[in-house]
Amino acid sequence: MLLSREDTAAGAAVRSLPRFDPYIMETYLDDLREMKRQVYDLFKYNPELLTGPELSKEEHRAMVRTQLRALLKEGINPLTFFDRDYKKYFYLAECLSMVDLSLMVKSGVQYSLWGGSVLNLGTEQHRRAYYDDIGAFRLPGCFAMTELKHGSNVAALQTEAVLDVSTDEWVINTPDEGAIKWWIGNAAEDGKAATVFARLKVPSQDSQAGLVDHGVHAFVVPLRDEAGRCLPGVEIHDCGYKVGLNGVDNGAIRFSHVRVPRMNLLDRFATVDKSGRYSSPLTSESRRFAATLGELTGGRVGLTCGSVGVLKGAVTIAIRYSAGRQQFGPPDSAEVSVLDYQSTQLKLMPLLATAYCLHFAKDHLVNLYVDMKRTKDALLVEEVHSLSAGLKAYTTAFTQDALSICREACGGHGYAAINRLGQLRSDHDIFQTFEGDNTVLLQQVTGTLLKGYRARFKGAPLSSTFSYLKQYVASELVWTPYE
Structure with missing residues (x-):
């Protein structure tokens, strides 16, 4: 096979590139x-x-x-x-x-x-x-937290779990349309049971006082029988087609006085005995609520990891395509790889650099999470909560923007469904919303930072300010000897 002058020149240019061993x-x-x-x-x-x-x-x-x-x-x-x-x-x-x-x-x-x-x-x-x-996936299940009128504001959920002392059962009920559990994954087709977040209510010791509301707790509630039919009192509707993630069967669930045994309360942080007496090792409702949600931080860590994976994949697709696709070039010479144009490099190279940064940030978050689960250290719990919220928000927002840039960098070929960039963009979009809306998560990070600054300035104004500035200067003026 004879090679043209252009092919020979292109091959020589490729061979002249620095060698890099990706295995390292x-x-x-x-x-x-x-x-x-x-x-x-x-x-x-x-x-x-x-x-x-x-x-x-x-x-x-x-x-x-x-x-x-x-x-x-x-x-x-x-x-x-x-x-x-x-x-x-x-x-x-x-x-x-x-x-x-x-x-x-x-x-x-x-x-x-x-x-x-x-x-x-x-x-x-x-x-x-x-x-x-x-x-073994023999018991597909749901995480029934979000309601039609309440998403991020979990403390205000309306679904009720009222203890019937006479039968030793919880009565799970959806009091109005706004309390319907909505966007619940695994619900539309597969879910046989669910962890349902509901307001735990028990009869008051004072017969005239009615029910005592102890706030939001988690209960295991069966949804379907072995044949896949909804159990009495359980009504489930399919949320239908979505912008993306149509392989996930999201559904809406309504409970009409569904009875489950008292033992179905997930009672790590609170218990209720047969008489309706409520007890908890945590002394306040706010601490119990924080402990309950703190155990669920792993969802944000998982989304951060998944989003980093999508970013890596999209950047790989776009850079490989741009390296192989050739357009224009000097007269009487081989066409130039699209990746050699500065405009393409300005699009893709910052994405590649950020992908590396987010890879290491993600690893740091996972390691902190592992340490937190091992030690149960309160300060580490707070740090992981804040870091997972901020990193999830930043990573998912950056990846969503990067997906559009990668699609555009691939020109018309990037618009073909088989090349996945469009589907990734549609599927990933919701990552900015679930497990905490990004705006709300960043507000949580802001609150944590302000709390930290308040603690730094605790005490007399002059001495606390001097102490803070001393720590700041010490951290900035770290001498590193030349090697």
Whole structure:
């Protein structure tokens, strides 16, 4: 085969580029490469498990169920990771984000939200009752927190759980339209049970005082029988097509005086005895509420990992395409790679650099989370809560913008559905909203920072100001000797 002058010149230019061994960087960045290989090989060698762009909502949901069961059959059990090795669990979320974001979210609902709430908010009796079936996906479940009128404001949820002392049961009820549980993952088709967040109410010891409201607590509530039929008092509607993530079966749930045993209260932070007497090791309602939500920080960590995975994938697609696509060039010379143009570099190279930064920030967050779960240190709990809120908000917003830039950098080819950038953009968009709206999360970070500044300036104005400035100057004037 004869090469043209242009081909020869292009080949010489490529050969003149610096040699770089990606294995060195890969081993530095990634100490769980074997799991990535196992996950990606599963889908590489079983192409029937890959999601096509033409699937209907129903077909996509069925595909995600098949994918999840294929992972379990391969020996990859997300609940085992969530229970024993958080680092592997969050790493799996990052891997799945580039297989199908619907699969990543479905797995997160089943194992981090439904399974995690049972493990972290319940006690040993709940673990024994549910662990194996949740892990094997024999008991698909939901995380029924968000209501039609209340999303981020969890403390104001309206769903009620009233203790009937005579039957030793909780009566779960949706008091009005605004209290319908909405956008609940796994609800529309699969969910057989749910962790339902409701206002715990018990009869007052004073018969004239009515019910005492102890605030929002979590309860396990069965939804469907083995044949998939809704149980008496449970009404579920499909939320229908969404902008993205149509492989996740989101639904709306209404409860009409559904009765569950008293033991279905996830009672790690509060218990109620047969007489209706409420007790908790935490002395205030605000502390109990904070402890309950603090156990759910892992959802934000998982979304951060998934969003970083999407960013890595999109940047890889765009840069590879731009390196291979050639356009224009000097007269009588080979065309120039699109990536060699400064305008393309100004689009893509900052994204690549930020992807590396967010990779290390994500790893730092995961390591802090692991330490927090191990030590239960109160200061670390607060730090992880704040960092996960801020990093989730920043990462998801940056990735969403990056997806549009990557799509545009690929020109018309980036608009083809098979190249995934459009679908990734649609699927990822909701990451800015669920597990905490980004605006609200950043306000939480602001509150934490202001609290820290207030603590720094505690005491007499002059001495506290001097102490703060002393610490600030000391941190800025750190001498590093030359090597």
